[in-house]
Structures are given as structure tokens and as C-alpha cells.
Amino acid sequence: MFVTVTKSDVGVRVGLVGAGGVARRHAGTLAAMPEVELVGVVDPDATRAADLAAEVGTTPAADVDGLLARGLDAAWVCVPPAAHGEPERRLAAAGVHLFVEKPLGLDVALAEDVRDEVRAAGVATAVGHHWRSSAVVARARQLLAGRNVRLVVATWLDRVPPVPWWSQRAASGGQVVEQAVHVLDVARLLAGEVVAVHAVVDAAPPAGGDVDSATAGTLLFASGAVGTVAATCRLGWKHRAGVEVYADDLAVTITEDKLEVRDPEGTWSVEVDPAVARGAADRSFVDHLLGRPGPGTVVDYDEALRTHRLACALADAAASGATIRLDG
Ligand SMILES: NC(=O)c1ccc[n+]([C@@H]2O[C@H](COP(=O)([O-])OP(=O)(O)OC[C@H]3O[C@@H](n4cnc5c(N)ncnc54)[C@H](O)[C@@H]3O)[C@@H](O)[C@H]2O)c1
Structure with a gap:
């Protein structure tokens, strides 16, 4: 009811x-x-x-x-x-x-x-x-169920988006908080909570802005799995945004429009229209x-707040140089 x-x-x-x-x-x-x-x-x-x-x-x-x-x-x-x-x-x-x-x-x-x-x-x-509404994320989740995830590689390699506020840190929060948060959300969904992060940046800003040009971060998951986050806004095109997840004898790559899988039986992929998940x-x-x-x-807002905390922790780690621990 x-x-x-x-x-x-x-x-x-x-x-x-x-x-x-x-x-x-x-x-x-x-x-x-x-x-x-x-x-x-x-x-x-x-x-x-x-x-x-x-x-x-x-x-x-x-x-x-x-x-x-x-x-x-x-x-x-x-x-x-x-x-x-x-x-x-x-x-x-x-x-x-x-x-x-x-x-x-x-x-x-x-x-x-x-x-x-x-x-x-x-x-x-x-x-x-x-992204969580995407058929490829749901399929990846099924494939990974019951397996030990070992490594997550999250990437957002893009241009500066064409909105006036994006390059200003005080307006956007920077690329990890504003953009890579999508792939961090998928990483959490597929590999569980992150308990510690570290990050370094190329702080040279894009023209007219003060956000970092590139971020390289590390993730430690509560499960013991490890991960990386790589982001740059200095391309003239959207190059790739996605999450690779590696478990024992299984490699899964998720982007907004494709799932690629490799296991001992071979390699297969499936493509989807990203507009479907958005709608x-x-x-x-x-x-x-x-x-x-x-x-x-x-x-819901609570669940998104967990992902937002992770993105903000990476931004804080990049700014401070410290390893930041999260509750998990
Ligand atoms: N989920 C996604 O795939 C996705 C895609 C694009 C953008 N976004 C997010 O959506 C947000 C907006 O992005 P956008 O591309 O539409 O930006 P935009 O600049 O095109 O539009 C934002 C609009 O909000 C207005 N605005 C500012 N303050 C306001 C207020 N207090 N009340 C009402 N309106 C206000 C601005 O005048 C502007 O028209 C960003 O946070 C962005 O990250 C999400």
C-alpha cells in the first residue's frame, strides 16, 4: 500500500x-x-x-x-x-x-x-x-554483487563547462565538488563507503578562474579496496567521465553511455542513451x-549528502595536503 x-x-x-x-x-x-x-x-x-x-x-x-x-x-x-x-x-x-x-x-x-x-x-x-538511474549502473551492480572490489578508478576529463560561474571556486566549489561528484556517487554505490582520502592538484587555474586545473586523489574504502580519482577541466572537449571497477577476475567500466565488461570468458559491452537515465x-x-x-x-538528500561529504573531503584534502578521514 x-x-x-x-x-x-x-x-x-x-x-x-x-x-x-x-x-x-x-x-x-x-x-x-x-x-x-x-x-x-x-x-x-x-x-x-x-x-x-x-x-x-x-x-x-x-x-x-x-x-x-x-x-x-x-x-x-x-x-x-x-x-x-x-x-x-x-x-x-x-x-x-x-x-x-x-x-x-x-x-x-x-x-x-x-x-x-x-x-x-x-x-x-x-x-x-x-547515473544511478542508468541501466548500465544497475547491470554493473548485479555483476559486482557478492564480489570483493579491489580497485576503483574514477575519472572526469573535460572542458570548462560553458556557464559563467563554473571557473570561480566560490561559485562552483571546483571540479571535484561540482562534476566528479557524479562518478564518486557511482563509486560509493558499487564499492561502498570511503573512509580516507588524499589529493594533490595542479592549481594553475583555467583562464579567468581560480579553480584547480587538475586533481589526482586516492580513496580508501571501508572494505579495504582502494581507488583513484582523476579530474581535469583543461581539455577543449568532454574526453571521458566514468568509473572503472576491478574485482577478482572481473573488470567493469561504466560511462554515461556504455558498460564494458571483461572476465575470463571474454569481453562484452552494452550501450545506452544517457537521456534515458536523466529522464x-x-x-x-x-x-x-x-x-x-x-x-x-x-x-534522497541523505544519501546524496554522503557523496557530497566525500567530494568535499577530496577538495579539503587537496587544499590542506592532509589525509582526511571520513566516518564511512
Ligand atoms: N545532474 C546533471 O547531470 C546536471 C547537469 C547540468 C547541471 N547540473 C547542476 O545544476 C546546477 C545548475 O547548472 P546549470 O547548468 O543549469 O547552470 P546555469 O547557469 O545554466 O543555470 C543556473 C540558473 O540558476 C539561476 N539562479 C541563480 N541563483 C538563483 C536563485 N537563488 N534562485 C533561482 N535561480 C537562481 C541563474 O540565474 C541561472 O539562470 C549546477 O549545480 C550543476 O552542477 C546537473
């Missing part, structure tokens, strides 16, 4: 907070769902809010309070890392369920604070770790809000 947690009679009334690139993606997916009504879009850039609202058949609101006045079941919070906190607090206090884009913020303290307020408000949460993350949360049983994956 599932309990419907929305206030609406017919479905889920959704507001969008942020009208940039990722909000546009979510808005398109949500607008295509018959059970979802998009009730408004908020962005300090009023033109952006108006443009996105028009694209998906709704109207802009002046601010979060203006959105709340329209009556909401849920909000998709799609703001840059430095803008997290206030929107979540205000919405949760009003009893609005939250889909929050990663990362949860620039540091752990704010995310823990939001986690506490969200818990106290009793609202449902999901975070945009859509599935939205679908799963809407189903959750409607109280529908479904196979989908919802990564």
Missing part, C-alpha cells in the same frame, strides 16, 4: 527554481508527464525565467514566495552550487517536496543544515544523481510523490 504524498487531486504541481541549462532539461521532461502541472519558474534573471516558462507552457514568478502563493507540491531546485540553501529552506518549511540538483552546495555545513530542516519538515527529497530520475521522483510502486531509483 503506497500513500500519495501530493496535495493535489490530479497529480503533482511543480515549480522550477532556476531557469538555466539543467532546469530546461528537467522542465522538458516534466512538461511531457501528464500527471505533472508546471506552475511557475523563478530565476533572478527575469528573461530566462520568462523564456523557459513560455517554452513549457507556464509563467514566471517573481520569487520563491510568489511561486509558493500558486500552491505547489514539489519544486525542482536547479541553481548554481553557491545559491543552494535559501530556496530549499523556504520551500521545505512550506511543506514542498524537493528535487535538488547536485552538488548540494559548496560545503558540508550548509548541506547538513538543509538536511536537518528537510527532515524536520518531513518533505520527500531527490537529488540529481541520475528516469525525474520520473522516479514523480512516481514516488504519487505513491506509485516503481522500479525507479530515488537518491
